[in-house]
Amino acid sequence: MNKPDKTSRRRFLQAGGALLAGNAIGSAAASDDSPRSLTEAAPALHKLLRKASIPAARGARVVIVGGGWSGLTMAKYLKRFNPAFDVLLIDKQSAFVSFPISNSWLADQVSLDFLSHSFFDAANNNGYHFMQATVLGFERDSRQVYTDQGYVDYDYLVLAPGIEYDYARIGVEDPEAQSLLFHRYPGGFVTGSELLTIKRKIHQFAGGNFLLNVPDGDYRCTAAPYERACMVAAVFKRRRIRAKILLLDMNSEIKIKKAGFARAFEALYGDYIEYLPSSLISGVDIEGRSVETEFDEYAFDDAIIYPPIRASSLIEEAGISDQYSPQKAARTDPFRYHLVGDERVYVTGDSRSQPFSKGGHTAHSEAQYVAEVIAAHALEREVDWRSPQTMCFSAVDIEPLRAMSIITYYRFNQQSGQFAFDRTHLIEKWDSQGGQASLAWAEGMYRDMFYS
Numbered sequence: 092m093n094k095p096d097k098t099s100r101r102r103f104l105q106a107g108g109a110l111l112a113g114n115a116i117g118s119a120a121a122s123d124d125s126p127r128s129l130t131e132a133a134p135a136l137h138k139l140l141r142k143a144s145i146p147a148a149r150g151a152r153v154v155i156v157g158g159g160w161s162g163l164t165m166a167k168y169l170k171r172f173n174p175a176f177d178v179l180l181i182d183k184q185s186a187f188v189s190f191p192i193s194n195s196w197l198a199d200q201v202s203l204d205f206l207s208h209s210f211f212d213a214a215n216n217n218g219y220h221f222m223q224a225t226v227l228g229f230e231r232d233s234r235q236v237y238t239d240q241g242y243v244d245y246d247y248l249v250l251a252p253g254i255e256y257d258y259a260r261i262g263v264e265d266p267e268a269q270s271l272l273f274h275r276y277p278g279g280f281v282t283g284s285e286l287l288t289i290k291r292k293i294h295q296f297a298g299g300n301f302l303l304n305v306p307d308g309d310y311r312c313t314a315a316p317y318e319r320a321c322m323v324a325a326v327f328k329r330r331r332i333r334a335k336i337l338l339l340d341m342n343s344e345i346k347i348k349k350a351g352f353a354r355a356f357e358a359l360y361g362d363y364i365e366y367l368p369s370s371l372i373s374g375v376d377i378e379g380r381s382v383e384t385e386f387d388e389y390a391f392d393d394a395i396i397y398p399p400i401r402a403s404s405l406i407e408e409a410g411i412s413d414q415y416s417p418q419k420a421a422r423t424d425p426f427r428y429h430l431v432g433d434e435r436v437y438v439t440g441d442s443r444s445q446p447f448s449k450g451g452h453t454a455h456s457e458a459q460y461v462a463e464v465i466a467a468h469a470l471e472r473e474v475d476w477r478s479p480q481t482m483c484f485s486a487v488d489i490e491p492l493r494a495m496s497i498i499t500y501y502r503f504n505q506q507s508g509q510f511a512f513d514r515t516h517l518i519e520k521w522d523s524q525g526g527q528a529s530l531a532w533a534e535g536m537y538r539d540m541f542y543s
C-alpha cells in the first residue's frame with residue numbers, strides 16, 4: 092500500500108501554526124466576531140490539530156463519516172467481508188434515532204425506545220470502533236479526516252453524512268433567518284431534536300391552521316411528508332381539536348402511493364387535511380407566520396417546514412461536488428460509488444449522486460454491496476453491480492396502525508444513460524397487516540445494524 096503523502100497535513104498544521112503565531116503578535120486583524128484574543132482560542136485549535144485518541148489501526152483503516160442507515164450497515168458488512176479491515180465509524184450524535192417509523196411514534200404507536208439505539212452496542216457487537224465527533228473536512232492527498240476531536244488517518248474513506256436542508260430554495264437566503272426557521276419550524280428530516288419538537292407541537296396544538304409541506308426535487312423519503320400529514324391529522328382527530336392541516340405540495344400531484352394517500356386524505360381526514368398541489372414556496376415570514384407561494388399566501392398558527400434538500404456540505408467544501416448536480420452531490424462512479432479518479436473515497440446513502448430513492452432500506456441494501464466493492468478492491472478483485480432495494484411502508488391511520496407499502500429495484504438504461512425503476516411491488520390498500528409489517532420490518536433492520 093502506498094505511503095500517504097504528508098504534504099496536506101503539513102499545510103493544515105502550518106495554517107494552524109500561522110494562526111497561532113499571528114496571535115503572538117496580537118489580534119489586530121481579528122474582526123469583531125473573532126474571539127477576544129486568539130490566545131484564548133489556542134487550546135481549541137491545538138485540539139483540532141492533534142491526532143485523535145483512538146486505538147492504533149491493526150489493518151487497513153476504513154473511516155466512515157456518518158452513523159446513519161448507510162454508515163452503520165457499511166461498518167458491519169466491511170468487517171464481515173474483510174475481517175482484517177480496521178473500521179472506524181464517526182458520528183456527531185451520541186445515539187441513533189430512527190427516522191423510519193418516527194411518524195408512527197409522533198402518533199404514539201411505538202415508544203422512543205423502539206427508535207433509539209446505541210452506537211456503542213453496534214460497534215461492540217460487530218467488531219469495529221465508534222467515535223463521537225464532528226467531521227470538519229478531509230484531505231485526499233494525505234488521506235486524513237479532520238474532526239473536532241483531532242485527525243484520523245484512513246486507507247479508505249466512506250462518506251455517508253446524509254442530507255442538509257437547502258432553505259435558499261424556498262426563498263430564505265439569510266443564514267440567520269435560516270437558523271431561526273430551522274429552530275422554530277423544523278422539518279423533522281435531519282436530526283432527532285427536530286422530531287421531539289414536532290411531537291410536542293402536535294400534542295399541544297390548540298387549534299387553527301397547521302402548515303406542512305412537501306418539497307420538490309429528489310427529497311428524503313418520498314412518502315414520508317404525506318405519511319406525516321396523516322399521522323398529524325390522526326392526532327388532531329383523536330384530540331378532537333378544530334384544526335386544519337394545510338399540506339402545501341411543491342409538486343403537481345402526490346408523488347408516490349397516490350391512490351392510497353388520496354383515499355386516506357378523503358376518507359379518514361376530510362375534515363382535517365386540505366391538500367394543495369403545485370404550491371411552490373417562494374418565501375416564509377417567520378415572525379408573521381405565513382408562507383408565500385407563487386400565487387397565494389398562507390397564514391399558519393404552527394408549522395413543519397421541510398425545504399428542498401442537498402447533499403452534505405462536506406462534499407462541496409472538499410471540492411468534489413459535481414458542478415451539474417442540483418444537490419451538489421459528489422462526482423462518483425455510478426456503479427462503484429467511488430470518486431471519479433479516486434478509489435479510496437466512496438459516497439453512499441442519501442448523499443449519493445445516483446437518483447435512487449432516499450430511503451433507509453435503500454441505504455442499507457446499497458451499503459452491503461459497497462462494502463463488498465471496497466473489500467474486493469483491497470484484494471484487487473471486482474464484484475458485479477447489483478441494484479439497491481427500496482422498501483417503504485407508509486402509515487395512514489392509528490388504533491390500529493394501518494399502512495401501505497412499496498418495494499422496488501433499479502436498472503441502468505444503456506440508451507438513456509440513466510437509472511430507472513425496475514421490478515416494483517406496490518400495495519396501496521392500507522390495513523393493519525401493513526401496519527404490523529412496518530414495525531416488523533423496522534425491528535429486523537435495527538437488529539441487523541445493531542446486533543451481530
Ligand SMILES: Cc1cc2nc3c(=O)[nH]c(=O)nc-3n(C[C@H](O)[C@H](O)[C@H](O)COP(=O)(O)OP(=O)(O)OC[C@H]3O[C@@H](n4cnc5c(N)ncnc54)[C@H](O)[C@@H]3O)c2cc1C
Pocket residue numbers: 156157158159160161162181182183184189190191192193194224225226227251252253254279280281311312315403405439440441442449450451452453454482483484485
Ligand atoms: C420522517 C421520515 C420517515 C422515513 N421513513 C422511511 C421509511 O419508511 N423507509 C425508509 O427506507 N426510509 C425512510 N426514511 C428515510 C431514511 O431515514 C433515510 O433515507 C436514511 O436515514 C438515510 O441514511 P443515511 O445513512 O444516508 O443518512 P442518515 O441516516 O441521516 O445518517 C447520516 C449521519 O451522518 C451524521 N453526520 C452528518 N454530518 C456529519 C459530520 N460532519 N460529522 C459527523 N457525523 C455527521 C449524522 O449525525 C447522521 O447520523 C424516512 C425519513 C424520515 C425523515
